[in-house]
Amino acid sequence: MAVQIAEVPDTGAEPDRQAFKPDLERIEIELLLEGIFRHYGFDFRAYAYASIRRRLWKRIEEEKLPSMSALQERVLHEPAMMEKLLLDLSINVTAMFRDPSFYITFRQHVVPLLRTYPFIRIWHAGCSTGEEVYSMAMLLREEGLYDRSRIYATDINEVVLQRAKAGIFPLERMQEYTDNYMRAGGKRSFSEYYTAKYGGALFDQSLTKNVVFSQHNLVTDRSFSEFNVILCRNVLIYFDKTLQSKVHSLFYDSLAMFGVLVLGSKETLRFMSHEECYQQMAPPEKIFRKVR
Amino acid sequence: MPYSIVAIGTSWGGLSALTNLLGGLPEEFPIPIVVVQHRSKDSDRLLAQLLGDATPLKVCEVEDKDALCAGTVHVAPANYHILVESGHLSLTTEEPVRFSRPSIDVMFTSAADTYRSETIGIILTGANEDGASGLAHIVKRGGRALIQDPKTAEIPIMPEAAVQAVPTAEVLGLDDLAPRLLELSRGAAKVDRRTAV
Ligand SMILES: C[S@@+](CC[C@H](N)C(=O)[O-])C[C@H]1O[C@@H](n2cnc3c(N)ncnc32)[C@H](O)[C@@H]1O
Numbered sequence: 001m002a003v004q005i006a007e008v009p010d011t012g013a014e015p016d017r018q019a020f021k022p023d024l025e026r027i028e029i030e031l032l033l034e035g036i037f038r039h040y041g042f043d044f045r046a047y048a049y050a051s052i053r054r055r056l057w058k059r060i061e062e063e064k065l066p067s068m069s070a071l072q073e074r075v076l077h078e079p080a081m082m083e084k085l086l087l088d089l090s091i092n093v094t095a096m097f098r099d100p101s102f103y104i105t106f107r108q109h110v111v112p113l114l115r116t117y118p119f120i121r122i123w124h125a126g127c128s129t130g131e132e133v134y135s136m137a138m139l140l141r142e143e144g145l146y147d148r149s150r151i152y153a154t155d156i157n158e159v160v161l162q163r164a165k166a167g168i169f170p171l172e173r174m175q176e177y178t179d180n181y182m183r184a185g186g187k188r189s190f191s192e193y194y195t196a197k198y199g200g201a202l203f204d205q206s207l208t209k210n211v212v213f214s215q216h217n218l219v220t221d222r223s224f225s226e227f228n229v230i231l232c233r234n235v236l237i238y239f240d241k242t243l244q245s246k247v248h249s250l251f252y253d254s255l256a257m258f259g260v261l262v263l264g265s266k267e268t269l270r271f272m273s274h275e276e277c278y279q280q281m282a283p284p285e286k287i288f289r290k291v292r
Numbered sequence: 293m294p295y296s297i298v299a300i301g302t303s304w305g306g307l308s309a310l311t312n313l314l315g316g317l318p319e320e321f322p323i324p325i326v327v328v329q330h331r332s333k334d335s336d337r338l339l340a341q342l343l344g345d346a347t348p349l350k351v352c353e354v355e356d357k358d359a360l361c362a363g364t365v366h367v368a369p370a371n372y373h374i375l376v377e378s379g380h381l382s383l384t385t386e387e388p389v390r391f392s393r394p395s396i397d398v399m400f401t402s403a404a405d406t407y408r409s410e411t412i413g414i415i416l417t418g419a420n421e422d423g424a425s426g427l428a429h430i431v432k433r434g435g436r437a438l439i440q441d442p443k444t445a446e447i448p449i450m451p452e453a454a455v456q457a458v459p460t461a462e463v464l465g466l467d468d469l470a471p472r473l474l475e476l477s478r479g480a481a482k483v484d485r486r487t488a489v
Binding site for chain 2: 020022048049050051053054091093234236237238241244264265266267268271284
């Protein structure tokens with residue numbers, strides 16, 4: 001049945017420089033990731049394979065390299081190439097009030113719990129450029145909880161953390177965010193939170209008064225405190241199941257009893273070792289309460 | 293059984309085409325099916341519900357790392373790309389490809405790279421050209437391509453682009469797709485009827 005294949009024009013996503021040997025390619029990728037870990041300390045070995053592979057091929061094509069092994073040679077010998085690859089491998093797409101229904105539910109079901117605490121500690125793990133953190137800060141302020149909250153916002157990637165600290169976001173996204181904000185149950189006018197400045201939307205600096213941005217790697221770093229709320233949305237999807245499970249142990253250990261864990265809208269705790277330690281608060285939202 | 297995955301892509305007009313195609317398959321259809329249907333980024337689980345009502349197969353919207361299952365239609369959620377891995381599906385929020393997330397090309401390409409000649413790709417009605425290069429990739433990896441006859445498509449742009457990219461694909465009327473899939477699932481007719489003549 002493979003007879004007609006050769007006649008098909010190659011419009012595939014990657015160059016067909018040699019016949020596709022998936023097992024060999026897997027070896028090459030594993031060697032590259034092992035090399036990166038041993039030489040630079042970044043551990044991508046247990047990231048979801050299809051996504052990693054796609055990102056690696058992007059870099060190979062952009063550098064016009066012949067193979068995965070050629071990329072390995074460059075990455076291991078040129079720190080600048082490693083820098084580039086780090087940016088490729090971290091997918092930083094994010095938005096303010098992404099999944100508005102989550103924020104509504106958070107207001108309805110989690111805020112009442114938080115009101116009973118004198119002091120609230122929140123961890124945004126994998127916060128990317130910070131849009132989610134600013135969204136949460138607005139919500140807490142509107143609910144009168146901001147002043148007793150401390151938010152730790154972490155990411156593996158220094159570059160996005162710098163952007164998060166600066167608090168300047170693209171003006172052209174403000175329409176979308178305004179829309180999200182309203183659907184997320186926002187109580188004020190979204191435009192009160194920013195001014196057009198420096199070619200972007202500069203957000204109210206008092207929103208980050210109680211925010212600490214810092215680098216933290218979920219794969220290799222340890223728990224650094226105990227929290228009432230941990231949000232980790234659309235980060236674990238880039239990990240394989242074993243690594244997901246490991247990071248869930250970290251979250252479990254970092255969460256106070258009756259604390260709340262928030263995942264992305266298409267993520268689950270199913271088959272995770274800590275599944276039965278949580279109760280889903282308001283399905284289908286992925287808000288889980290630690291109950292044991 | 294020579295096939296491990298059926299990958300389907302469609303946009304405009306997709307709901308009724310999918311209803312027709314999936315409605316023609318029996319509950320015990322043995323190959324996992326993955327569907328990318330373009331839709332607005334806020335649309336909810338409604339698509340999976342509607343399809344579930346139209347077919348005896350189990351239909352679910354994909355959550356990260358869901359296992360691929362026989363007798364199941366895995367529908368890509370709005371606003372995520374879907375990547376086919378060995379035995380399961382991963383989600384990613386990478387930037388849209390050709391303005392689409394989910395992208396048919398992304399799903400097809402990963403299916404082809406994972407399951408190679410065990411992949412069947414199907415392009416249905418649609419108003420853009422997403423899926424054409426993904427379908428070519430499936431064929432390049434030794435898989436099989438089926439395309440809804442543009443004449444029977446609500447919007448012919450997507451199937452036409454696919455035919456252009458994959459001239460060797462089997463082009464079938466909407467009503468003939470389910471029977472053909474069944475035939476392929478039985479391992480029958482391994483030789484393409486058109487190239488066999
Ligand atoms: C798609 S963004 C999610 C942003 C935000 N949470 C959201 O849902 O909109 C994924 C983020 O995870 C970060 N990340 C990836 N691997 C990580 C790791 N090992 N430790 C910490 N952060 C990581 C990436 O740098 C990226 O900023």
